[in-house]
Amino acid sequence: MLLSAFWFFATLTIAFGISVILLRNPVSCAMSLAMCFISLAALFITLDATLIGIMQILVYAGAVMVLFLFIIMLLDLRTEKSRRLNFGTTLGGVLVIAAFLSMLTQIVLSNPQFAQTIPTLALPTPDNVKMIGMTLFHSYALPFEAIGVLLLSATVGVIVLSRRTLR
Template sequence: MDFTLLMFRVLASAALVCGILVILCRNAVHSALFLVGVFISVAGIYVVVGAEFLAVVQVLVYAGGILVLFLFVIMLVGKDAMVGKRRMRLLATVGTILIILFGLLMAQQLNVAGEGGTTGPDADSTRLGNIERVGLALFQDYILPFEVASVLLLVAMVGAIVLAREAY
């Protein structure tokens, strides 16, 4: 078994275990911390497949930005505001079972699929650096979605202000 595959298996199972713990934990803060585990494992997978830039962005944006926001919300709302405990446990159990079933299904499908249609990295990947290629994709091939995304973010910001400001 080569090193890449081994690393992938380790990181993927770490992500899975953390993911299951996110929904099984009673304490919302613990859930949030396990979520960091998920994000970092996924970032590790990115490094393994050679997408270092994505890995760094993953850690910065998700583990750094989004998670801190989650923790703030948990702090402000307080964990008492969560759903009743019994119901919570039921939901978590159902969720776990579904996740395991889905995982099994995916694993089986992947075995069936084998190497069929997946595409390997293109020839450019060895010539250009990681960040250069992300930049080229973003500002040449996908420039239009990139620009539309700026409208999307503006709408989100305007919306947040509209909903949060005092009513006239």
């Protein structure tokens, strides 16, 4: 059951990820990216990270994708005219990706520690939200405050950047 859910959503995530980089129309790319994030959220939920999965849908598939679509429509981006690919950069990119994938496969498949199946939890129904809240506000209270300041400065930065004339 969990295995078939994993294969289904992993295939969906990677297929929509590939369609993001292959489609020419920016709006189709943005919609594929939204589907990619939603199936990734389903993968998080198969790993018992319910809160993170829901946050993924709310923040990424909701807020971030709306922002992307808004910018695409604001700039009125059309389908890209296909230009000739620079042969050197294409070859370099494909080589780097192939080297990365072969190294990763070698490391992941060679280590027996990575071959373990999902371990059962001592508590049958872990209260995910409660435990994340406890950890966040006990051990990570200061980073939590810092992230608030970061969001505030990002908001101010966006307002400064989007003024008509920069002074």
